[in-house]
Structures are given as structure tokens and as C-alpha cells.
Amino acid sequence: MAADYHMHLERGPWALEWLGRFVETARARGLSEIGFSEHPHRFREWRTLYPANVPAWVDKENTQHLDSYLRLIEEARGAGLPVRCGVEWDFFPGCEAQLERAIRAHPWDYAIGSVHWLPPEEPGGPWWDFDNLSRAGEWAGRDVLDAYRRYFRILTQAAQSRLFDFIGHADVIKVCGHRPAEDVSDLYESAASAFASSGVCVEINTAGWRKPVGEIYPAPRFLQACRRAGVPVLINSDAHIPEDVGRDFDRAAAYAGGMGYTEVATFASRTRRMVPLA
DSSP states (O other): OOEEOOBOOTTSOSSHHHHHHHHHHHHHTTOSEEEEEEOGGGBGGGGGGSOTTSOTHHHHHOOBOHHHHHHHHHHHHHTTOOEEEEEEEEOOTTOHHHHHHHHHTSOOSEEEEEOOOBOOSSTTOOOBOTTOGGGGGGGTTOOHHHHHHHHHHHHHHHHHTTOOSEESSTTGGGTTSOOOSSOOHHHHHHHHHHHHHHTOEEEEEGGGGGSTTOOOBSOHHHHHHHHHHTOOEEEEOOBSSGGGTTTTHHHHHHHHHHTTOOEEEEEETTEEEEEEOO
């Protein structure tokens, strides 16, 4: 069984025809099921999950209602499409209680925990959307090692919250191609240990091959650390367009197998089941 649980409908309409194109690509690539995982910032009901001092684009995209998303998924299921439903939750330290209420309010198939934001470096300053390629210039003059250490600190907190079923693109801090000159193996080991002790999976996300960094998430040394710690994996595409569904999965499966993985996780009603690596 092959599945792809990380994809977004945001570049098209809330319509069964658009969703169906993702399903068609999945079937053509031999996937048994797919899952959608919209970003919370899109929905008016969840604007309060984000700090007030995030960039203005968050409010510009905060236009949808959650019911529209849920109804579309139900319509797809009613049409017999093999669709799972989740959310890619943004983790902000200190907001765990509010986030937990939002997660528990609906019967998701899985919950993805991701870190897309770093806190202000000065009081009252804006949160930094470090992986926003349209704002990549904001990396100029930054201390790259410090950014990595802050990112991995929050990533560890996200895992330790035990709110999520798997961690999304676990080293997305590298997406723009910025890497510290120093060895960061300690960050990988610490994060892998937190994943293992929290019982969370880590996703092998093929989108990294399509980004400026040109490297899959997580990086080889990071995935090796996860393997040594006994962290389960699954493979996802992070597709935002139908053509990317299941993209590079053969390559990703070879990558996982080369690290010693023989199984991947699947999810339904937030229950994990391990199946053989295709």
C-alpha cells in the first residue's frame, strides 16, 4: 500500500473537479490513497492560532471557512474517492492548549506538526516566515547557525507536545539553500531522540528536491539519526498542484530503504498502521 498524505488544494477552487485531479495523478502513480492537509491560516476560524505580529500576507489569505474544506472532503468520499483528511498545523511555542482544542474539535485522519515560523529577535518584532521563498531575501545578514538552532529547538518542542502524528519536512529550515558552516549533527540527534520518545513519525518529504536547496527532507544524516532512534517514517510529496502528487516516490523509497527502513506508516482516524515499504 502506498499513500501520500501531505498535499494542499490552495492553488485551485474548492471543487470536486480540482480535488479529483489530485486523485487521478495518485492513481496513475500507483497510490492507494491520498490525504489533504490544508494550512490553518487559510481559515477564519483559526486566525487566533497565529500571533498578531505575523506578516500581512497571513491575513490576506485568511479568507476561507473550515466548513467548506470539510464538506469538500465529505463530497469526495461520497463519490468513492480514497481520500483522507488532515491539517498541517503550524506550531507556535506557548499555544499548545489552544492548538489542542482545535485539533480535538474534528475527527481528523492525522495531524501534521510543522514549524514554519521563528519568533521575533526583538520584543514586538514580526515572526519570521523563514521558508517563504517569495521573502527569501530576509535571510540576508542572518546568523545561519543561530537560525538552525532556534528552528530545531521549536521542532523539538513540537514533537514533545504529543499533539501530532508526524512531523512535516523536519529540516525545512534549509529550503532556501542556507546551511551553517558548522556541524549540526547534535541538532539532528537531539530532534531524533525527541521524535522517538514522543512516539511521532517523521515524514520523508520529496518537495525538497523541487526547492532551491535541491535536497530531500530530512537530510541523510538526519534520517540516519532517526533510524538509529527507531523513529517510524512515511513518504509524502507536499504537492500543491496535481502533477506533484506522488512525485519522486520511487526515489524516496530507495532513499528510505538505503537507510534500513522496511516499513512506512499509514493513518486513519489518527490510528497508525505500519505497512511494507513499496
